[in-house]
Amino acid sequence: MSDFARKVCMLGDFGVGKTSLVARYVRNTFSDKYLTTVGVKVDSRSVALSDEVNLKLVIWDIAGKAALDSVNKNYLRGASGLILVADGTREPSLRAALDLALQAREVVASPACVLFVNKLDMVDRWEVAPAVLGEIRRSLAVFETSALSGDGVEAGFIELARKLAP
Amino acid sequence: MTMPDPVERYLDEFLRARARPLLLTFDANWQLVDVHGDTSIRGLDADGPHTLVQQLQDLFLGLPCDQPQDLPFVELAGGIHAHVHLIPESDRFHLLLLDASDEHARTQVQQQLGNDATLAVFEKTRSLARLRQIRNELEQQRARLEEANALKNALFATLSHEFRTPLTSIFGYLHLLERYGESARDQALSALRRNASYLFALAENLLEYGRSEAGETLLTPTVLDLSVLVTDLEAMFCPLAAEKRLELSVEAGPVPPSDALFDVVKLRQIAINLLSNALRYTPAGYVCVYLGWERDRLRIEVRDSGLGIDAEYQAKVFKPFNRGAQHGACSAGLGLSIVKRLVERMSGLIELESTPGKGSAFRVALPPLVAAGPPQVAPVVPEGSHRSFSSALVVDDDPDVAALLEVLLGDFGMRARIATNVAEAIAMVAAEVPDLVLVDVELPGLSGNAAVYQLRSQGYKGRIVTVSANATESARSAAITAGADHYLTKPLDFVQFARVVQGFAAVT
Ligand SMILES: Nc1nc2c(ncn2[C@@H]2O[C@H](COP(=O)(O)OP(=O)(O)O)[C@@H](O)[C@H]2O)c(=O)[nH]1
Ligand SMILES: [Mg+2]
Numbered sequence: 001m002s003d004f005a006r007k008v009c010m011l012g013d014f015g016v017g018k019t020s021l022v023a024r025y026v027r028n029t030f031s032d033k034y035l036t037t038v039g040v041k042v043d044s045r046s047v048a049l050s051d052e053v054n055l056k057l058v059i060w061d062i063a064g065k066a067a068l069d070s071v072n073k074n075y076l077r078g079a080s081g082l083i084l085v086a087d088g089t090r091e092p093s094l095r096a097a098l099d100l101a102l103q104a105r106e107v108v109a110s111p112a113c114v115l116f117v118n119k120l121d122m123v124d125r126w127e128v129a130p131a132v133l134g135e136i137r138r139s140l141a142v143f144e145t146s147a148l149s150g151d152g153v154e155a156g157f158i159e160l161a162r163k164l165a166p
Numbered sequence: 167m168t169m170p171d172p173v174e175r176y177l178d179e180f181l182r183a184r185a186r187p188l189l190l191t192f193d194a195n196w197q198l199v200d201v202h203g204d205t206s207i208r209g210l211d212a213d214g215p216h217t218l219v220q221q222l223q224d225l226f227l228g229l230p231c232d233q234p235q236d237l238p239f240v241e242l243a244g245g246i247h248a249h250v251h252l253i254p255e256s257d258r259f260h261l262l263l264l265d266a267s268d269e270h271a272r273t274q275v276q277q278q279l280g281n282d283a284t285l286a287v288f289e290k291t292r293s294l295a296r297l298r299q300i301r302n303e304l305e306q307q308r309a310r311l312e313e314a315n316a317l318k319n320a321l322f323a324t325l326s327h328e329f330r331t332p333l334t335s336i337f338g339y340l341h342l343l344e345r346y347g348e349s350a351r352d353q354a355l356s357a358l359r360r361n362a363s364y365l366f367a368l369a370e371n372l373l374e375y376g377r378s379e380a381g382e383t384l385l386t387p388t389v390l391d392l393s394v395l396v397t398d399l400e401a402m403f404c405p406l407a408a409e410k411r412l413e414l415s416v417e418a419g420p421v422p423p424s425d426a427l428f429d430v431v432k433l434r435q436i437a438i439n440l441l442s443n444a445l446r447y448t449p450a451g452y453v454c455v456y457l458g459w460e461r462d463r464l465r466i467e468v469r470d471s472g473l474g475i476d477a478e479y480q481a482k483v484f485k486p487f488n489r490g491a492q493h494g495a496c497s498a499g500l501g502l503s504i505v506k507r508l509v510e511r512m513s514g515l516i517e518l519e520s521t522p523g524k525g526s527a528f529r530v531a532l533p534p535l536v537a538a539g540p541p542q543v544a545p546v547v548p549e550g551s552h553r554s555f556s557s558a559l560v561v562d563d564d565p566d567v568a569a570l571l572e573v574l575l576g577d578f579g580m581r582a583r584i585a586t587n588v589a590e591a592i593a594m595v596a597a598e599v600p601d602l603v604l605v606d607v608e609l610p611g612l613s614g615n616a617a618v619y620q621l622r623s624q625g626y627k628g629r630i631v632t633v634s635a636n637a638t639e640s641a642r643s644a645a646i647t648a649g650a651d652h653y654l655t656k657p658l659d660f661v662q663f664a665r666v667v668q669g670f671a672a673v674t
Contacts (some may be wrong), residue, residue, distance in 0.1 A: 005224070005227055006227075006228075007227045007228045014281045014284075015285060019367055026373050033279070034278075034281075034282075035274070036274060036277045036278045036281050038239050038247075038270055038273045038274045038277055039238055039239020039240060039241065039247065039266075039270065040237065040239065040241065041240075041241035041470035042221060042224050042225050042240070042241075046503055057674075058224045063277070071238065071288060074237070075235075075237070077228070077229055078226075078227060078228025078229040079228060080228065090288065120612060120616050120620075121612055121616070121621075121647060123613060123615045123616040123619050123644075124615055124644040124648075125611075126614070126619070126647075126648075129647075130451050130619050130620075130622035130648065130649050131622070131623070132623075133623035134622070134624070134625050137623065137624070137625070139258050142623070144616070144619065144623065146612065146616075149611050149612055151588065151589060151611070151612050151616070
C-alpha cells in the first residue's frame, strides 16, 4: 500500500458553495446558513485509487473572490489540483471560476482541474444553459453538483484524485 | 529603533497578550522537537499535539520549509483561527501561531456584509427582471382572455341567429302540417329534413369549435367510400338547392387507393360546410361539387355562381365570426373557419378563388393520413424506422407508473429500462444511450429537470419527454430550458403521449 498526499484548492466566487462542498465531501454534512470564509481552512480525506494506492486529498477552502489577490495567490502555492466552483444560479460565477483558473496558472504550473457547477438542486433557477457546459466539457471535466443533496460531489472529487494519481 | 525600556517591556507584554503566541519547533522530518508558549488555548492538552501537528503538516504540503512563510487566518481544529508563520533555522524550522480569533470574527462580519450586499443587488436585479417577465405574461394572458371573451360573445350572437332561422322554419312547417295535413306533407317533410340537417351540421360545428378550444382533435383514419359520400351530400343538399332554384351537381372522380386512409367524419364536415356556405351565398345559378383522387391527394372542389368575396376579405373569411366578409351576409359564422382548421389538422391545403358578383371556388387537397392511435402504429411505421427509434429509459420512482409506461412504449415496439432517481438515470444513459428518455419531474431528491439538464450538458442527443403534475407555464418552461423536447402533465393523457412518441418515431 503506497500513500501519498496532494494539495488541492477550491476556487470560485464567494457564496458559490466551496465551503459547503468540502463539508459534504469530508464530513457529509450541509448547512443552509451562509458564513463567509475568511482566510483558509484545510481539510483532508483519503481516496483509495486502487488496492495499492491511497491518495490523501488535502483540501484548501479559501475565501471566495472573483479575482485573485496576492494573499490568495500565496495560498495557492504548492497546489497540484484545482476545483473550480461556480453557482449554476449565478451565470457570472461561471465566468469568474474560469477566469480564476487562468489567474491561478501564474502560481501553479499545470494543475489538474475539475469544474463543479453547484446548486443542482435549484436547477429550475439555473442561468447556465446545458449547451454551455457541454462546450466547456470539451476541455475540462465538468460536474453538476449539489452540496445540499450530495449529487455529483463524490464523483467530482474522485475524478480529480484520479488526475492526481502518480 | 529601540524605545525606552519601560515602553519596550509594555509593548512586548501587550502584543504577547494579544497574539498569545505558540511556537512549535520541528526538525526537517516534521518531528516535533520543542513547544513554547500558550499551549492550553490551542487545545494541545486534550489529545496531545498530534491533531494540530497533522493539520500544520497538511497546511505546508507542497510548500518549502526552508523559506519564511506567512499564512494569515488559518482555521485550525476546534474552530480556532491563527496567523501561521514559518521561520526556518538551519536544519530545523519553527511554526509560530498568533491568535487571530477576534480579528477573524471582525473581518468575517465585514466581509459577510459586503458579500450579502453584492448578492442582494444581484438578487434584486434578477427579481426585477422576473417581475417584468411576469407582468408581460399577465398582459399577454389578459389579451388572450379578452380575445376569447370577444369570440364567445360573437359566438352567442351568431348562434342565436343561426339557430333561430332553421327553427323558425321548422315551427312554420309544423304549423303547416297541423293546419293542412296531408296536402302539405311532402313539402313540409322535405323542409323539416333540410332544416334538421342544417341544425345537425351546426351542432357538429359547435362541437368541433369546442374541441379546438380544448386542444387538438384526434384523427381516426378509415377507408373512404367516395360514392357513399357523394350520394349523402346529394341527398342532403338537393332539397335546399331545389327550393332556391339552384342547379346542384355533385360529381365523383377517381377513387383513392384502398390503402389511402382518411378521417371520414371530418371529411364530411368539410364538404357539408363548404356546400352549405355555397348554397347560402348563391342567390341564382349553380353550385358544383367535385370529389376525386388526383396526384396523390383527395381533391374537393366547390364552385358557385354566387356573390363572391372581395379580395380584401378573402383572408378574413376563414376567421371565426368575421363580419361582412361575404356580400350581403351579416356573418359567415363558424363554417369556413372550421373547414380551414380541419384541413390543416389533416395536413391539407385550402385555396379560395373568387370574383365579386361572379362566384367563388374553394379547392381542398388532402394527403392520406399516415397513422393514428397506438394500435394502428405498429403496422404503419416502416420496419427501418423501428430499429432507429427503439429504446427508452423511463425515470419514475412510482413502480406502477413506470411499469405502465413500459407497456405503452412496448406498444410502439420500444424496449424500456427503468431508473428511479436522477443519479441512476445518468448512470444508465452512460451505460447504454436510449433513443428516448421519459422523466418524471417529481422524483425523490433532485428533480427530474436536473437529470434532463445533466443529460443535455453531457451531450445526450436523443429525445426527452418530461412529465409533471405541475401544469403551470413556469414549470413547463423550466423543463424546456433544462433541455426537454416535450412537457406533458399528469394525469397523463395517453392519446397525447402516443402522438408525441409517434411523432418522434416518424422523424427519426
Ligand atoms: N440549495 C443549495 N444551496 C447551497 C449549495 N451549496 C451551498 N449552498 C448555500 O450557499 C451559500 C453559500 O455557501 P458556501 O459554501 O458558504 O459558499 P462559499 O462562499 O463558496 O464557500 C450557503 O447559504 C449554502 O447553504 C447547494 O448545493 N444547494
Ligand atoms: Mg466559503
